[in-house]
Amino acid sequence: MALTQETILQTLKSIQDPDLHKDIVTLGFIKDVKIEGGAVGLTIELTTPACPVKDQMKSEAEALVGALPGVTSVAVNMTAQVRARGGMTSQAIPGIRNIVAIGAGKGGVGKSTTTVNLAIALARKGARVGVIDADVYGPNLPQMLGIDIEPGHIELTADQKMIPPEAHGIKALSIGMLVPKDQAVIWRGPMLHSAVQQFMRDVAWGELDYLLVDLPPGTGDVAISLAQSVGVAGAVVVTTPQGVSVSDVRKAIGMFQKLNIPILGVVENMSYFACPHCNERTEIFGRGGGAEIAKDLKVALLGDVPIDTRVRSGGDEGAPVVVAAPESPAALAFSAIASKVAAKVSMQAMRTLRIVESD
Numbered sequence: 001m002a003l004t005q006e007t008i009l010q011t012l013k014s015i016q017d018p019d020l021h022k023d024i025v026t027l028g029f030i031k032d033v034k035i036e037g038g039a040v041g042l043t044i045e046l047t048t049p050a051c052p053v054k055d056q057m058k059s060e061a062e063a064l065v066g067a068l069p070g071v072t073s074v075a076v077n078m079t080a081q082v083r084a085r086g087g088m089t090s091q092a093i094p095g096i097r098n099i100v101a102i103g104a105g106k107g108g109v110g111k112s113t114t115t116v117n118l119a120i121a122l123a124r125k126g127a128r129v130g131v132i133d134a135d136v137y138g139p140n141l142p143q144m145l146g147i148d149i150e151p152g153h154i155e156l157t158a159d160q161k162m163i164p165p166e167a168h169g170i171k172a173l174s175i176g177m178l179v180p181k182d183q184a185v186i187w188r189g190p191m192l193h194s195a196v197q198q199f200m201r202d203v204a205w206g207e208l209d210y211l212l213v214d215l216p217p218g219t220g221d222v223a224i225s226l227a228q229s230v231g232v233a234g235a236v237v238v239t240t241p242q243g244v245s246v247s248d249v250r251k252a253i254g255m256f257q258k259l260n261i262p263i264l265g266v267v268e269n270m271s272y273f274a275c276p277h278c279n280e281r282t283e284i285f286g287r288g289g290g291a292e293i294a295k296d297l298k299v300a301l302l303g304d305v306p307i308d309t310r311v312r313s314g315g316d317e318g319a320p321v322v323v324a325a326p327e328s329p330a331a332l333a334f335s336a337i338a339s340k341v342a343a344k345v346s347m348q349a350m351r352t353l354r355i356v357e358s359d
């Protein structure tokens, strides 16, 4: 049997994408198949560089193609092209493919911590990432990222767009950089709306695969503004097990659903104590709060993040735990959650493009 592009595609059809539930040939992931004598080269283009099974897919493809008669060598090149959600309105911002909102039912559960760690984890997997802090009442992203810019001192491009400062491989803008602290507290709905618009339109973001938005707790003003003006690929809801109130989380999820924002899943933060010396796990608040909520509310549990003093100190010192202690259980949890978020966003995009139907 002669070695042709057709035989190669046929054999690659047995590789399934675990999230999209289709084979990688049907999904259109195979590009640039080259055959020169017995040497085969091809590219697999995934929908996110943060794909958790990237390496596995590569070795499966190498093994399958390598086993075809006549093949002497295989070179599989892995790339990614993050797709935008097809359902976004025409007002969506050019260059920004997916906006992901990070919300919570109540304050202090680790929303900002989750936002910065997920963002950096995605960037470390090869994605282009930005974060904004839409929390006018207590902006803290700049501090968590070690960015120190006085309000009103952001650099501008020639056409007067704000240049977002960069830290740890991500671009970050905070409302704290736009307005003096003492003025922020009087902001109300319409002003929030215009601030969100400014973040989206008057900022030189460049090309971004993911823009993560740290939503303010409480009212849905910012979420409403985002949903109406730019479209949101999905929302991540952060909760803690301590005094877990299903009703708080349900409220947050209900708001996103009303706005037609897909729920990507729930993160249970401060889930258990991971000893920084021996990594032993202590379930201080009992276990399974996040899992129960996820089951009750029929949403995915994206992962559990332990309580670790390195998470707090990292945030205080401007070096989030995925940078400061990348091998710690908390950092590994954030990294795994980042991959899941990326996979869920891909699924949403493929669904709106009608390439896949549903879970």
Ligand SMILES: Nc1ncnc2c1ncn2[C@@H]1O[C@H](COP(=O)(O)OP(=O)(O)OP(=O)(O)O)[C@@H](O)[C@H]1O
Pocket: 104, 106, 107, 108, 109, 110, 111, 112, 113, 114, 135, 138, 140, 217, 269, 270, 271, 305, 306, 307, 308, 309, 310, 311, 312, 313, 315, 316, 330
């Ligand atoms: N897994 C964790 N382990 C230890 N400390 C944590 C963890 N997650 C968050 N913290 C700490 O808890 C505090 C609250 O976290 P964070 O500021 O991220 O919450 P938030 O939900 O954004 O709060 P707010 O509602 O005030 O915006 C911070 O001091 C942070 O460093």
Ligand SMILES: [Mg+2]
Pocket: 111, 112, 113, 135, 138, 140, 214
């Ligand atoms: Mg916060």
